[in-house]
Amino acid sequence: MVSQRDRRNGSAVARKLSTPDADNAPTAEMPAVTENGGEEARVRSIPEAAVARLAVYLRVLSAMSEQGATTVASEELATAAGVNSAKLRKDLSYLGSYGTRGVGYEVAVLVAQLERILGLTRQHKVAVVGIGNLGHALANYGGFPGRGFPVEALFDIDPDLIGVPVGGIPVSHLNDIPEVCSERGISIGVIATPPPAAQTVADRLVQGGVQCVLNFAPVVLQVPDHVEVRKVDLAVELQILSFHVARRAENVGNGMVVR
Amino acid sequence: MVSQRDRRNGSAVARKLSTPDADNAPTAEMPAVTENGGEEARVRSIPEAAVARLAVYLRVLSAMSEQGATTVASEELATAAGVNSAKLRKDLSYLGSYGTRGVGYEVAVLVAQLERILGLTRQHKVAVVGIGNLGHALANYGGFPGRGFPVEALFDIDPDLIGVPVGGIPVSHLNDIPEVCSERGISIGVIATPPPAAQTVADRLVQGGVQCVLNFAPVVLQVPDHVEVRKVDLAVELQILSFHVARRAENVGNGMVVR
DNA sequence: GGCTGTGAATACATTCACAGCA
DNA sequence: TGCTGTGAATGTATTCACAGCC
Structure with missing residues (x-):
C-alpha cells in the first residue's frame, strides 16, 4: 500500500512515472544572472506558461526589429503577440527591468535578454x-x-x-x-x-x-x-477542437447549423 | 444569417479584437463560458486543461480495449496516461459518475462517454x-x-x-x-x-x-x-526545451558555449 | 479491503489597479 | 503625461484526504 502521503519531497527512488504532459511542468527556476554580479544566484523562477509566451514575444520583436522599430510599448507588443498588456509586462518583468517608464522597451535590448533567457545564445543540435x-x-x-x-x-x-x-x-x-x-x-x-x-x-x-x-x-x-x-x-489537438464544436452546438441548442 | 451564438448576460463586455487564444501547450484561455446562466444548463464546464487529457485517456483506453481489457482502475489508467490518479479521477468526474467503487471503470463505458464528450460521434472534415x-x-x-x-x-x-x-x-x-x-x-x-x-x-x-x-x-x-x-x-516548442537546457546548465555552474 | 468521487486545501496563473519614474 | 513594474485580488488547476459504496 503506497501511501500517497509521502510522495512530496523525497524524490529519491520515487521514480514518478508521470511524464510531462505538455503543460504539466510547474514553474521553472533559474538563476537570475542579472547584471548586478557578485551576489550569488538568487533563484528567480519563471512560470512555465510565461516561458512559452516569451518565445512568441521574441519572434514578434525580431520581426519588428527587421522593420526598423527601435522601441516598443507594452500595449503594442502585447497586441502583436495576442496577449493583453498586463500579462506581457508581468512576463517581461520575470527577466528583470528592461523597460523605460513613460517610453517603452528598447527592441534590441529585449531581444538580447529574451535570447539569453531562452538559451538561444548557444546552438542546440x-x-x-x-x-x-x-x-x-x-x-x-x-x-x-x-x-x-x-x-x-x-x-x-x-x-x-x-x-x-x-x-x-x-x-x-x-x-x-x-x-x-x-x-x-x-x-x-x-x-x-x-x-x-x-x-x-x-x-x-x-x-x-x-x-x-x-x-x-x-x-x-x-x-x-x-x-x-x-x-x-x-x-x-483535433479532438480538443472537436470538443469545442460539440460544446458550442449543445449550448446553442437546436436550430444552429453545425458541421 | 444564422445567429452566431449570442453572448450570455455576464460577458457582454468584451467585443474587442477577438483575442486569439494564446497557446495550447502550456496554458489556454478558455472562451469563458464559465457561468451556466440557465437552470437547465446540463453542460458542466470542463477545464480546458482537462479536455486535453481526456483525449489522451481515450487513446489509452482504446488500446487497452483492443487488448481485451474490460475494466480498469484509476491508478492503472493514470499510469498509462502519464498523470497521477487523483487528477485522472477528477478529470473523469467531469463526465459524470461512470466508475464502480471498489472495482474501477468499465473500459467500454468510458470510451463511449469520452467519445461523446469530445464530440467524436460526429465526423469532422x-x-x-x-x-x-x-x-x-x-x-x-x-x-x-x-x-x-x-x-x-x-x-x-x-x-x-x-x-x-x-x-x-x-x-x-x-x-x-x-x-x-x-x-x-x-x-x-x-x-x-x-x-x-x-x-x-x-x-x-x-x-x-x-x-x-x-x-x-x-x-x-x-x-x-x-x-x-x-x-x-x-x-x-524548441525554444522552451532550450530554456530548460540553459537553466539546467546554469544550475550546474559551467559556462555556456556561446557562438 | 479496494477504489471511486469529491469537497477542501493548496499551488499556479492571470488580471487589476496604482505607485513610481522618465 | 505616459508607460513600466508589481503587490494584491481574482480566477483556474492540481493535489489531498476521506466519506461512501462495492
Whole structure:
C-alpha cells in the first residue's frame, strides 16, 4: 500500500512515472544572472506558461526589429503577440527591468535578454528520428526556426533509407542513435516514428546523451528526470477542437447549423 | 444569417479584437463560458486543461480495449496516461459518475462517454492548406488520427500543384477556399502555409464556414469569436526545451558555449 | 479491503489597479 | 503625461484526504 502521503519531497527512488504532459511542468527556476554580479544566484523562477509566451514575444520583436522599430510599448507588443498588456509586462518583468517608464522597451535590448533567457545564445543540435512523411518534412525544415537549431542527424529503420541524404544529411540506422548522437553532440531529439517505436527510440536518445525530446508520437514516454520531454499530439489537438464544436452546438441548442 | 451564438448576460463586455487564444501547450484561455446562466444548463464546464487529457485517456483506453481489457482502475489508467490518479479521477468526474467503487471503470463505458464528450460521434472534415513539406505530410496522414477526421480538401497557391492529387485528393487553389470548404462541409482547417499567407488563409477558411483552425504557421491569427484556433508552434516548442537546457546548465555552474 | 468521487486545501496563473519614474 | 513594474485580488488547476459504496 503506497501511501500517497509521502510522495512530496523525497524524490529519491520515487521514480514518478508521470511524464510531462505538455503543460504539466510547474514553474521553472533559474538563476537570475542579472547584471548586478557578485551576489550569488538568487533563484528567480519563471512560470512555465510565461516561458512559452516569451518565445512568441521574441519572434514578434525580431520581426519588428527587421522593420526598423527601435522601441516598443507594452500595449503594442502585447497586441502583436495576442496577449493583453498586463500579462506581457508581468512576463517581461520575470527577466528583470528592461523597460523605460513613460517610453517603452528598447527592441534590441529585449531581444538580447529574451535570447539569453531562452538559451538561444548557444546552438542546440537536433536529430530527427523517423523519416516518414513528417520526419521528412521536419528534416527539410533545414535548420529549423531561424537557425540555432541545426538538424545534424537523421535516423530510420528502413534499410532503403539508410545512407540516403535528406536535406543534406544521410540517414543513419536506429541502432546507431546512441553512438551518432553522442559523437555529434546532439542535444534535442525529435521523435517522428510510429507509436510502437517511440519508447525505444527515446531510450536510445537518452543513451546518446540527448537532454530534450520533442515527441510527435502519440505515446507517453518514460524518461529519466533529467530529460525534458515535450509532446506535440495532432490527434489531441483535433479532438480538443472537436470538443469545442460539440460544446458550442449543445449550448446553442437546436436550430444552429453545425458541421 | 444564422445567429452566431449570442453572448450570455455576464460577458457582454468584451467585443474587442477577438483575442486569439494564446497557446495550447502550456496554458489556454478558455472562451469563458464559465457561468451556466440557465437552470437547465446540463453542460458542466470542463477545464480546458482537462479536455486535453481526456483525449489522451481515450487513446489509452482504446488500446487497452483492443487488448481485451474490460475494466480498469484509476491508478492503472493514470499510469498509462502519464498523470497521477487523483487528477485522472477528477478529470473523469467531469463526465459524470461512470466508475464502480471498489472495482474501477468499465473500459467500454468510458470510451463511449469520452467519445461523446469530445464530440467524436460526429465526423469532422478537414482541409489542409499549404501543401509544402508539412502540408504534404499532413495530407498523407490519410484520415488523420483513426478516422473521425477525414481530410477532404487540399489547397495551395502553386500552379504546378493545382489539380495534382495528394493522398487521393486533388489540390485546389487558395482562392477557392471559401467555395470548396462550404461545398464539402469542411469544419476544421489546418494551416501549413508560410507565415505571410496564414492570416489571409484563415480569413478565407472562416468565409467558407470553417469553425476550427489548427495553425502551424508561426503567426498570431485574428479570427471571429465563434472560431476556435489552436496553434502548434515548432519554434516555440524548441525554444522552451532550450530554456530548460540553459537553466539546467546554469544550475550546474559551467559556462555556456556561446557562438 | 479496494477504489471511486469529491469537497477542501493548496499551488499556479492571470488580471487589476496604482505607485513610481522618465 | 505616459508607460513600466508589481503587490494584491481574482480566477483556474492540481493535489489531498476521506466519506461512501462495492
